[in-house]
Amino acid sequence: MKAIVVDIGGTNLRVALFEHNQLKQIKRDKVCSFAVSKLKGQELYQAFLSQLESTLLPYLEQYPDCPLAIAFPGPVSPSGMVTSAPTLWGDEVRRVDFLGDCKKRFQRRVVLMNDISAAVWRYAGKSVGKSADKSAETSLKGSEDFCLFTISSGVGNKVFLGGKVLLNEHGLGGELGHCQLAFDEYALPCDCGGSGHLGALASGRGIEQLSRHMASAAPAEFAVSELARLCREDISQIDTRKFIAALQSGDEFCRRVLKRSQHYLVQAMSHLYHSIGIKRFIFIGGFCCAAGQLYLDNLKQVVREFSWFGLAESDMENMCRLGALDDDHSLLGLGHYLSGGAYDA
Missing domain, CATH: 3.30.420.40 (ATPase, nucleotide binding domain)
Structure with missing residues (x-):
């Protein structure tokens, strides 16, 4: 399973290629957020989208057939609507069709979920199938809650x-x-x-x-x-x-x-x-x-x-x-989630 995975945080934006249960070609940038930008409202949101597109461009060109999976630091509805993201946009931006905007910009199928929901799949043990992360010593057995x-x-x-x-x-x-x-x-x-x-x-x-x-x-x-x-x-x-x-x-x-x-x-x-x-x-x-x-x-x-x-x-x-003492949780979790067959459902 090969996928382009993205972890959007309140501080950093990280992109990688997930292949054979490992992360490759990891890139990190300071994210365009209210904490570092003077922009507000829709201007801030559009600047963020432009940064995301610019960061992803080399991956999209190199891997035109790979699915794109994004972990986002805020509530995400099943339709891909982001209700808010206080650590990213403060209280300036609310209720945006982030999934729809990503599909338009990147012209491929996109999987979007909350960043912590994504990270869960790194630690869900056998519930993610054969792709369970062997490097995470705290992975739980079976489907332990x-x-x-x-x-x-x-x-x-x-x-x-x-x-x-x-x-x-x-x-x-x-x-x-x-x-x-x-x-x-x-x-x-x-x-x-x-x-x-x-x-x-x-x-x-x-x-x-x-x-x-x-x-x-x-x-x-x-x-x-x-x-x-x-x-x-x-x-x-x-x-x-x-x-x-x-x-x-x-x-x-x-x-x-x-x-x-x-x-x-x-x-x-x-x-x-x-x-x-x-x-x-x-x-x-x-x-x-x-x-x-x-x-x-x-x-x-x-x-x-x-x-x-x-x-x-x-x-x-x-x-x-x-958990594992790194910041790969959401990136690996996205990869494991897709490898478990959820993307094909």
């Missing part, structure tokens, strides 16, 4: 239940990043325009602003932290790179920020477990990847502070896993 979380520019998630990704008729399901969990002084602004959302507190961008908020609230504690030293005591200079460096050095201030951030995340996990029985969680994404085992160890500590009806201590210990 699980939830995949991505902790990166935003927070996204998808539930794999009963052998399929759980979505409603509009492609919605797995938007816990925009579920409001904070209603007090921690109800920080989200890219979508809301406040107190999980993504505003637990994503990479969210942890940056949570760090700034907590540093402003406790200036004496921040002043003696390793993070303050790295930022020269300038709160505005806090970013994820400095935060992770300070966290890895054992900085207590950063550990306190991470614990509060993960407390909101575990609230969401608890709701999933107690409502539909999901008790396996896989974590991927740029921030999660960069923090690595330290992120997982701290998360497990927070998990143990919650009450989980019907779970033993060993169940809680095995509840959370890190």
Whole structure:
């Protein structure tokens, strides 16, 4: 199976050729988003489409018969309508026929799905058939139910239940990043325009602003932290790179920020477990990847502070896993999805 696969993120645009269960000819660009462009509304959307076309052109010319599969960072309806993409377009662009626009521009059949839905198929084990990714040590056996979380520019998630990704008729399901969990002084602004959302507190961008908020609230504690030293005591200079460096050095201030951030995340996990029985969680994404085992160890500590009806201590210990420490999840997932015969259906 050979396919051109695309992963659109809030920060990067990645394209590759999927062949023999591997990625080849990988290309990465900074994506045209509201964070880097002065354009707004339809002008921003058209600039993004032009960038996508320019990036894809060499692949389309070299592989004229290959299907094109795109993973998108927002809800995608079965008809290919994108309702919103806060990490990509903020609240400037809503309800666009992205699939239709791609078909017109690229003149071939296009498979479009949410980026986390695509990533799920990397970890769905035997349910994707012979193409299951052997390199992902966290692949689950058979059709074991699980939830995949991505902790990166935003927070996204998808539930794999009963052998399929759980979505409603509009492609919605797995938007816990925009579920409001904070209603007090921690109800920080989200890219979508809301406040107190999980993504505003637990994503990479969210942890940056949570760090700034907590540093402003406790200036004496921040002043003696390793993070303050790295930022020269300038709160505005806090970013994820400095935060992770300070966290890895054992900085207590950063550990306190991470614990509060993960407390909101575990609230969401608890709701999933107690409502539909999901008790396996896989974590991927740029921030999660960069923090690595330290992120997982701290998360497990927070998990143990919650009450989980019907779970033993060993169940809680095995509840959370890190995915493969790369950013190929959606690209490989798209390839596995197509290799499993879904494209021919």
